[in-house]
Amino acid sequence: MTGNIACHIFGCSDPVIGQCKGYKDACGRYFCKAHSPENLCLHCYDEMWKAALESIRYAKPQTSPSTGS
Numbered sequence: 001m002t003g004n005i006a007c008h009i010f011g012c013s014d015p016v017i018g019q020c021k022g023y024k025d026a027c028g029r030y031f032c033k034a035h036s037p038e039n040l041c042l043h044c045y046d047e048m049w050k051a052a053l054e055s056i057r058y059a060k061p062q063t064s065p066s067t068g069s
């Protein structure tokens, strides 16, 4: 076998299908098919949702959704 990469989930022995590109910072964790929501590792996926929920919480309801150029 070449390489010893494994899914970032401890104990997961599923075949790795890719590498996390990171959400805010570079990540590099490997993930299997079952642990790659949005092509992110679960750590970055969690960070993404935290940020999304924060933005919703602090978003003003009257703000126009138009965020064009």
Ligand SMILES: [Zn+2]
Pocket: 007, 008, 009, 012, 013, 014, 031, 032, 033, 034, 035
């Ligand atoms: Zn896995």
Ligand SMILES: [Zn+2]
Pocket: 020, 021, 022, 023, 027, 028, 029, 040, 041, 042, 043, 044, 045
């Ligand atoms: Zn990641």
